[in-house]
Amino acid sequence: MLGRVKGYTKRRVKAALRTWARRSAPAGATAELPPSRWRLTHDGARGLCLDGLSLHGLLEVWGSPLHVVDAAALAHNAAAFQTPLAGSGRRCEVYYSYKTNPIPGVLRFLHDRGVGAEVISPYELWLAMRLGVPPERIVYNGPAKSEESLREAFGRGLLLVNANHREEIPVFARIARECGRRARVGVRVVAPGGWAGQFGVPIAGGQAFRAFQEALAADSLEVVALHAHRGIQIRTVEELDAFVGAVLAFADELHARLGLELEILDFGGSLAIPTVTPIGARERRMNQTLLRPLTPPSPDATLSPERYATRLLKLVEAHYGARGREVPRVFVEPGRALTGNTQMLVARVLTTKEGSDGADGADHAVLDAGMNLAEGARHEFHQLFPVNRYGEPPAQTYTLAGPICSPADVLYPAAALPALRPGDSLAIMDAGAYFVPFATSFSFPQPAIVMVQNGTATLLRRAESFDDQVALDTAYGSRPPRGTVALRLATAES
Amino acid sequence: MLGRVKGYTKRRVKAALRTWARRSAPAGATAELPPSRWRLTHDGARGLCLDGLSLHGLLEVWGSPLHVVDAAALAHNAAAFQTPLAGSGRRCEVYYSYKTNPIPGVLRFLHDRGVGAEVISPYELWLAMRLGVPPERIVYNGPAKSEESLREAFGRGLLLVNANHREEIPVFARIARECGRRARVGVRVVAPGGWAGQFGVPIAGGQAFRAFQEALAADSLEVVALHAHRGIQIRTVEELDAFVGAVLAFADELHARLGLELEILDFGGSLAIPTVTPIGARERRMNQTLLRPLTPPSPDATLSPERYATRLLKLVEAHYGARGREVPRVFVEPGRALTGNTQMLVARVLTTKEGSDGADGADHAVLDAGMNLAEGARHEFHQLFPVNRYGEPPAQTYTLAGPICSPADVLYPAAALPALRPGDSLAIMDAGAYFVPFATSFSFPQPAIVMVQNGTATLLRRAESFDDQVALDTAYGSRPPRGTVALRLATAES
Numbered sequence: 001m002l003g004r005v006k007g008y009t010k011r012r013v014k015a016a017l018r019t020w021a022r023r024s025a026p027a028g029a030t031a032e033l034p035p036s037r038w039r040l041t042h043d044g045a046r047g048l049c050l051d052g053l054s055l056h057g058l059l060e061v062w063g064s065p066l067h068v069v070d071a072a073a074l075a076h077n078a079a080a081f082q083t084p085l086a087g088s089g090r091r092c093e094v095y096y097s098y099k100t101n102p103i104p105g106v107l108r109f110l111h112d113r114g115v116g117a118e119v120i121s122p123y124e125l126w127l128a129m130r131l132g133v134p135p136e137r138i139v140y141n142g143p144a145k146s147e148e149s150l151r152e153a154f155g156r157g158l159l160l161v162n163a164n165h166r167e168e169i170p171v172f173a174r175i176a177r178e179c180g181r182r183a184r185v186g187v188r189v190v191a192p193g194g195w196a197g198q199f200g201v202p203i204a205g206g207q208a209f210r211a212f213q214e215a216l217a218a219d220s221l222e223v224v225a226l227h228a229h230r231g232i233q234i235r236t237v238e239e240l241d242a243f244v245g246a247v248l249a250f251a252d253e254l255h256a257r258l259g260l261e262l263e264i265l266d267f268g269g270s271l272a273i274p275t276v277t278p279i280g281a282r283e284r285r286m287n288q289t290l291l292r293p294l295t296p297p298s299p300d301a302t303l304s305p306e307r308y309a310t311r312l313l314k315l316v317e318a319h320y321g322a323r324g325r326e327v328p329r330v331f332v333e334p335g336r337a338l339t340g341n342t343q344m345l346v347a348r349v350l351t352t353k354e355g356s357d358g359a360d361g362a363d364h365a366v367l368d369a370g371m372n373l374a375e376g377a378r379h380e381f382h383q384l385f386p387v388n389r390y391g392e393p394p395a396q397t398y399t400l401a402g403p404i405c406s407p408a409d410v411l412y413p414a415a416a417l418p419a420l421r422p423g424d425s426l427a428i429m430d431a432g433a434y435f436v437p438f439a440t441s442f443s444f445p446q447p448a449i450v451m452v453q454n455g456t457a458t459l460l461r462r463a464e465s466f467d468d469q470v471a472l473d474t475a476y477g478s479r480p481p482r483g484t485v486a487l488r489l490a491t492a493e494s
Numbered sequence: 495m496l497g498r499v500k501g502y503t504k505r506r507v508k509a510a511l512r513t514w515a516r517r518s519a520p521a522g523a524t525a526e527l528p529p530s531r532w533r534l535t536h537d538g539a540r541g542l543c544l545d546g547l548s549l550h551g552l553l554e555v556w557g558s559p560l561h562v563v564d565a566a567a568l569a570h571n572a573a574a575f576q577t578p579l580a581g582s583g584r585r586c587e588v589y590y591s592y593k594t595n596p597i598p599g600v601l602r603f604l605h606d607r608g609v610g611a612e613v614i615s616p617y618e619l620w621l622a623m624r625l626g627v628p629p630e631r632i633v634y635n636g637p638a639k640s641e642e643s644l645r646e647a648f649g650r651g652l653l654l655v656n657a658n659h660r661e662e663i664p665v666f667a668r669i670a671r672e673c674g675r676r677a678r679v680g681v682r683v684v685a686p687g688g689w690a691g692q693f694g695v696p697i698a699g700g701q702a703f704r705a706f707q708e709a710l711a712a713d714s715l716e717v718v719a720l721h722a723h724r725g726i727q728i729r730t731v732e733e734l735d736a737f738v739g740a741v742l743a744f745a746d747e748l749h750a751r752l753g754l755e756l757e758i759l760d761f762g763g764s765l766a767i768p769t770v771t772p773i774g775a776r777e778r779r780m781n782q783t784l785l786r787p788l789t790p791p792s793p794d795a796t797l798s799p800e801r802y803a804t805r806l807l808k809l810v811e812a813h814y815g816a817r818g819r820e821v822p823r824v825f826v827e828p829g830r831a832l833t834g835n836t837q838m839l840v841a842r843v844l845t846t847k848e849g850s851d852g853a854d855g856a857d858h859a860v861l862d863a864g865m866n867l868a869e870g871a872r873h874e875f876h877q878l879f880p881v882n883r884y885g886e887p888p889a890q891t892y893t894l895a896g897p898i899c900s901p902a903d904v905l906y907p908a909a910a911l912p913a914l915r916p917g918d919s920l921a922i923m924d925a926g927a928y929f930v931p932f933a934t935s936f937s938f939p940q941p942a943i944v945m946v947q948n949g950t951a952t953l954l955r956r957a958e959s960f961d962d963q964v965a966l967d968t969a970y971g972s973r974p975p976r977g978t979v980a981l982r983l984a985t986a987e988s
């Protein structure tokens with residue numbers, strides 16, 4: 001009896017706190033970012049549309065869940081990173097970080113618009129070559145290069161292979177020698193405030209300087225580049241300036257002490273997506289336990305690709321101009337900022353579940369996409385739109401769970417939405433960075449990917465079938481697949 | 495200058511703290527669990543061996559990384575969960591949680607030893623049927639059942655379909671009616687202290703009771719089971735007893751108030767792996783920042799499958815015996831406790847990287863397996879063994895990173911190991927639960943899986959090839975794959 005009273009009291013207190021938390025949310029906190037930011041329009045019963053195509057309708061054709069790539073947004077971002085600097089007309093050379101969203105259809109689209117390939121594994125190098133990217137448009141990075149892939153890279157005369165750490169330099173030198181040609185290489189350094197750990201050689205303490213000395217001493221290596229990747233996201237002019245300043249100062253040191261005139265300054269990636277921000281620990285807690293809505297980021301607080309690229313060029317030009325030295329080529333390797341906001345994941349409600357006791361939790365809606373496909377949405381703000389019910393007033397707060405049997409599989413602990421029914425669809429925005437590469441086939445096959453271009457949807461990748469999931473398994477032994485199994489995959493491919 | 499002094503001081507202080515942390519580690523903290531616990535033996539230069547097979551040698555045949563399944567351990571665990579209770583000879587009926595390690599070769603091996611299938615998605619239901627599991631050996635659970643899969647389940651007369659939440663009951667009733675047969679169903683309830691959220695109907699507050707009433711009122715449903723899954727891991731007799739007691743008390747309530755004689759009590763899974771424990775927040779911090787070694791769990795602190803199964807049976811028998819009622823069938827749905835410790839992930843060192851400045855970080859070793867394949871090792875203690883260098887004294891503390899370009903890709907922040915060279919191999923133990931289903935193809939293809947049985951290794955799943963990674967992509971357009979690409983996949987399959 002005492003237990004029941006305690007339980008009841010706890011639930012009432014929690015409910016009261018939740019009401020308070022909702023009421024005390026910052027003004028405008030429940031205001032969503034407008035769909036027009038992603039070129040989405042609202043067309044009555046057809047719900048949200050991209051280029052006139054109903055997202056809900058796309059699910060009926062291609063199955064749910066579904067990744068939808070917006071070709072126009074991709075073209076826009078590709079051009080923005082290559083914005084010429086007023087005056088000199090100089091542009092950044094852009095190498096897309098393959099790991100961020102390695103969909104061949106997306107990669108080819110970028111390559112056709114002047115973007116090269118930044119690869120970090122033997123597979124990604126293979127993929128770039130398979131997609132027809134010329135060796136002189138490929139940069140090879142990362143701490144995990146195989147010797148075989150280095151032979152391939154040096155043998156083909158890749159544009160640039162950056163040593164991730166000092167220990168790679170003698171390996172590079174030996175393999176280049178074996179290939180009988182001088183390899184074009186750089187060294188990745190760590191500027192103060194950037195990622196370290198397994199990545200790069202720190203400028204502080206002189207390690208990076210000694211690594212350059214060692215590389216310059218190897219006859220088989222042509223040291224053409226200084227490579228730095230901040231890792232920690234860049235949002236503001238101040239963050240960009242500090243990072244670029246540190247790289248330029250180290251380039252000056254290499255010039256002054258070693259006489260090194262670098263052909264390339266490679267500034268890596270790290271530019272943030274304006275509409276995506278990490279969810280802070282306190283905000284997450286308020287969202288999870290008190291169902292307080294998340295605050296969308298202010299998109300203007302983050303540098304756009306245009307401003308980032310032109311600011312970077314301006315800093316480099318001014319630096320070398322003031323010293324009367326030739327301006328090096330400026331490389332950038334954007335990932336999330338190039339593709340993040342060009343793709344959305346559209347999912348369906350499988351079922352709803354009422355909250356315990358009305359007060360001990362929000363109602364749940366279980367979606368057909370969860371942490372298996374949208375891990376990013378658990379840690380970062382990603383705008384969510386109801387698709388077919390867009391425009392209906394929010395009726396209640398839902399906890400949106402995914403389909404895999406883990407309590408961790410909650411994408412949105414508290415989202416104010418119209419009343420949902422099974423079959424309704426929702427769109428998770430900015431799914432073009434680290435959604436596809438972090439996807440798993442946990443209990444559910446992976447979805448199809450389509451590209452919308454000029455009002456037409458084209459299949460880039462078909463959905464995994466049940467058979468695909470076991471295609472590599474050799475363990476069926478003597479029992480053949482039974483012809484009586486009638487379960488079909490619920491997509492257009494079935 | 496001041497910055498340099500500050501940096502130097504910080505590094506010295508950190509180094510001193512690390513020395514202190516290592517020295518003040520609990521006695522025996524660096525002692526590893528013995529390889530014999532996993533039937534591994536040490537054979538000189540051949541390193542660690544399973545059934546006489548050198549693990550390092552297996553990599554040479556099948557490529558690295560490699561999952562190695564121990565058939566004898568699997569057989570042992572399957573038998574242990576089915577240990578007969580002294581006296582009555584009653585056994586638990588075991589339904590393996592497919593989601594935990596859905597490798598067809600492993601599943602078939604278990605099915606051949608009397609274990610049924612517990613599935614939580616349309617794909618897993620399809621897989622069980624494809625593996626030839628008879629419908630009367632399949633339990634279908636989870637919050638994400640499609641209507642099509644329910645038609646399949648009811649049409650075939652599945653042993654048991656558990657409603658995850660109340661809203662599923664009318665859907666079950668309608669589909670069973672359409673199938674023209676009574677469906678054997680249960681209702682998943684939440685006992686105090688168990689998972690809630692999207693899972694189950696709470697006993698507290700009367701929701702579970704009302705759900706049973708609703709199910710009993712549906713002519714097309716035959717209510718045969720009460721289903722409960724603790725979720726939070728069970729390690730001790732006390733935890734088991736409390737959980738079972740709550741389920742039995744609710745079964746009594748159903749009997750007393752509704753006259754319901756249940757055919758089945760389904761106690762779900764949740765038994766822990768004796769050699770795996772979550773890493774606490776403080777321990778993780780000490781490990782990450784001060785390189786203090788993790789403390790291995792004491793395996794005896796966790797119930798073995800034999801003790802768990804017999805204790806459970808004893809509680810149920812005693813409960814019903816005391817009331818003079820017929821003892822129901824006892825179902826368990828083990829996942830991690832059945833396969834977790836029957837599989838290891840063997841990986842190679844790709845490269846090493848010296849720590850910054852000697853004091854600002856441990857040396858790094860970059861492995862060919864990281865968070866893409868062994869996410870579990872980032873949150874739980876998993877015993878790590880050097881394989882080819884087993885027996886050499888620990889020479890230094892390494893930070894073991896994976897191959898994907900993320901600072902999060904660190905599996906072991908601080909592991910005391912012999913001096914490592916590229917090509918050396920390491921084994922991550924207890925990889926048979928939630929490693930394979932949470933695996934991604936992030937920048938690197940997924941590895942092969944072999945089973946070792948009676949001194950022979952058999953391929954269960956071949957490694958993904960580069961071509962496999964793009965097999966579903968339709969976006970090559972007019973440019974065919976170029977015949978000049980020579981990069982091969984570095985496995986035996988190439």
